[in-house]
Amino acid sequence: MKTPQQIARVKELALRRKLKKELLEEQEYPHCVTCAGTGFPLGLTLSHIIALSRGGKTSKTNCLIECITCHQKYEKHPERRGNGREF
Numbered sequence: 001m002k003t004p005q006q007i008a009r010v011k012e013l014a015l016r017r018k019l020k021k022e023l024l025e026e027q028e029y030p031h032c033v034t035c036a037g038t039g040f041p042l043g044l045t046l047s048h049i050i051a052l053s054r055g056g057k058t059s060k061t062n063c064l065i066e067c068i069t070c071h072q073k074y075e076k077h078p079e080r081r082g083n084g085r086e087f
């Protein structure tokens with residue numbers, strides 16, 4: 001039996017996977033919207049502009065594709081994210 005928290009976690013992860021795929025499909029080529037790099041060699045990830053812990057949602061308006069380096073670097077400075085992104 002799964003707890004409601006475990007179920008919510010599984011749903012959140014599925015939503016992130018789906019959103020990451022959607023955002024990547026919108027790009028001409030897969031890249032980090034903050035530094036424009038391809039994310040090599042660590043890869044690209046889904047970043048939350050406003051962290052989930054601060055009430056942010058896993059949605060297109062609150063998420064962007066970033067390389068792991070930018071993801072870690074800007075975790076504490078969300079206002080610097082997505083410089084190259086057109087809103």
Ligand SMILES: [Zn+2]
Binds near residue numbers: 033037068
């Ligand atoms: Zn980057």
